[in-house]
Structure formats: C-alpha cells, structure tokens
Amino acid sequence: MNKERPEQLPCLSAELPDVDHTQQFGTTMSKEKANSVRNHWEQYGTKQLKMSKRPAVDSSNSKLVTDTEIAQNIRKRMSHLAEVLELLHKIYFENTDLYGDRFLAFVGNEVVREWPWKDFPFISEAALELLEECDSYSDITGKLPFEVKDKATREVFKKLRYEHWTPISFFRDVFHSHEPLDKSTYYHLLVNFYRVVWITREEDDLLNKKHRSWRPSDTYAELGIDIVPHEAWSAIAEDSPE
Numbered sequence: 001m002n003k004e005r006p007e008q009l010p011c012l013s014a015e016l017p018d019v020d021h022t023q024q025f026g027t028t029m030s031k032e033k034a035n036s037v038r039n040h041w042e043q044y045g046t047k048q049l050k051m052s053k054r055p056a057v058d059s060s061n062s063k064l065v066t067d068t069e070i071a072q073n074i075r076k077r078m079s080h081l082a083e084v085l086e087l088l089h090k091i092y093f094e095n096t097d098l099y100g101d102r103f104l105a106f107v108g109n110e111v112v113r114e115w116p117w118k119d120f121p122f123i124s125e126a127a128l129e130l131l132e133e134c135d136s137y138s139d140i141t142g143k144l145p146f147e148v149k150d151k152a153t154r155e156v157f158k159k160l161r162y163e164h165w166t167p168i169s170f171f172r173d174v175f176h177s178h179e180p181l182d183k184s185t186y187y188h189l190l191v192n193f194y195r196v197v198w199i200t201r202e203e204d205d206l207l208n209k210k211h212r213s214w215r216p217s218d219t220y221a222e223l224g225i226d227i228v229p230h231e232a233w234s235a236i237a238e239d240s241p242e
Contacts, residue, residue: 052146055117067142071232074118075191078236081115082186085171089180108172112194119144120233122197125226127160130200140198141230161204165195165220165227169213191236193217197227 057073058065088111092103120142123131131137134152145162148154170193174181181189199207206223207215220227 058117064143064147067230067232068235070142071120071236074120075236077115077118078190078194079183079187081112081118082183082190084111085186086181086183089175089186092175093180104172104175107175108168112171113168118190118194119196120230121145121162122165122195122227122230122233124197124199124203125228126200126203127198128228130159131156131198141228142232157198160198160200162196162198163204163207165197166193166217167213167215170215199225 054064055073058070064070085107088103088107092099092107121140121144123141131140131153134150134156136150136152138150140148140153145157148157171189174189203223203225206225207219211219
C-alpha cells in the first residue's frame with residue numbers, strides 16, 4: 001500500500017518549531033485505523049456504564065472478597081496510578097508553558113481524586129465511638145460510602161465527614177515543586193500519604209481552622225485525631241510496585 005503524507009496540521013503557535021507530522025502521528029494507515037475505530041463505535045453504540053458496581057476481582061458470589069484481597073487489588077491500582085503520574089509529570093515538566101496551572105488542577109482533581117477503586121476508608125477513634133452506638137453497626141473500614149446499607153449507620157454519617165488525610169493539593173503540587181519522579185516514588189507517596197478517613201464534624205473543624213489545604217503529616221496527631229489502623233493496608237505500604 002502506498003503511503004501518503006497526511007495534510008499538514010495547523011500550527012499551534014508561530015513560535016513552535018516545524019514538526020514532521022508523518023513521523024509524529026503516523027501514516028495514512030493510522031488514519032484509516034482511526035476511522036475504522038470510529039465506525040465500529042457508530043455501529044455498536046455506546047457502553048452502558050455501571051459506575052457503582054465493584055470490579056470483578058473485588059467480589060465473589062456477589063459479596064466482597066476479604067479486606068486483604070481488596071487491599072492487594074488497591075495496591076495494583078496504586079501502581080497503575082503511579083505509572084500514569086510518572087508520565088504526566090514528565091509531560092508537565094517539559095511543557096509547563098504549554099499547559100500552565102490547569103494541568104496541575106487536572107492532575108489533582110481528575111487523575112488522583114477520581115482514579116477508580118483506590119479508596120480504602122479508615123475511621124477515627126472518635127468517629128468509631130459514634131458508629132458503635134448503633135446496635136446494628138458492623139465494621140465499615142475499607143467499605144465505600146455507597147456500600148454501607150445499614151440505615152442506622154448511614155444516619156450516623158450525618159455527624160461525620162469523609163475526607164482526605166492528605167489534601168489532594170499535595171499530589172498536584174509535587175509536579176510544580178519537583179523534577180519528574182519515578183513510578184516507585186509515586187507509588188510510595190500514594191500508599192503512605194493518600195488516604196480517606198471518616199472523622200467527626202468536630203475533628204473536621206479542628207483541621208480546617210489552620211490546615212484546610214496545607215497540612216503537615218503530623219497534624220492529626222497534634223490535634224489528637226487518632227485513626228484506627230488496619231493490618232491489610234499496613235502490609236501493602238511496605239511493598240514496591242510491580
């Protein structure tokens with residue numbers, strides 16, 4: 001098949017160097033493949049997403065697998081997220097003037113915050129005391145809010161806050177304050193410092209008085225907010241990504 005040079009793409013800026021788009025974006029065959037992909041979608045229609053359904057590896061016979069298995073699955077997802085952050089950091093570092101601060105907001109709000117099925121919720125001791133006042137309460141550590149079905153427990157949620165132990169702004173600002181980091185470093189940043197916790201409203205008020213978006217790692221301890229540990233999560237923090 002004869003290869004034809006594609007039409008020259010419009011220049012994004014007069015200051016950008018000339019680029020051989022044949023080398024950068026491939027040949028006519030790549031364009032034909034792109035058209036084929038589009039035609040396939042038009043033929044078969046859109047996929048109906050099940051956003052609140054756990055991935056297959058997290059459940060067995062319609063029940064959640066063990067906390068240890070859930071944590072190991074999260075470990076793999078954190079490893080994948082670390083790989084993506086490594087690449088995005090490199091892109092940002094080499095193209096800061098091309099993207100600006102919106103890239104940082106995208107990394108924090110869309111990539112780190114929204115990366116699927118990585119949350120393993122913890123509970124503060126004060127929040128646990130409120131929850132245990134319910135006769136029907138059973139441990140919700142590791143369960144996402146929508147997975148807690150007990151009505152009395154959900155009623156207690158009105159007295160609690162579901163929050164990030166480390167502000168999302170930390171993961172965003174790493175891109176701004178450091179040269180590109182490797183996947184292993186990002187993995188350990190995630191498993192050691194990314195965490196969601198149930199805390200009381202009073203504890204949330206304490207945090208927000210001085211440390212709403214910038215928060216030293218010892219803030220919880222200084223304010224007397226004790227988080228109940230979990231063996232399944234502690235185990236993966238010692239691992240390195242595959």
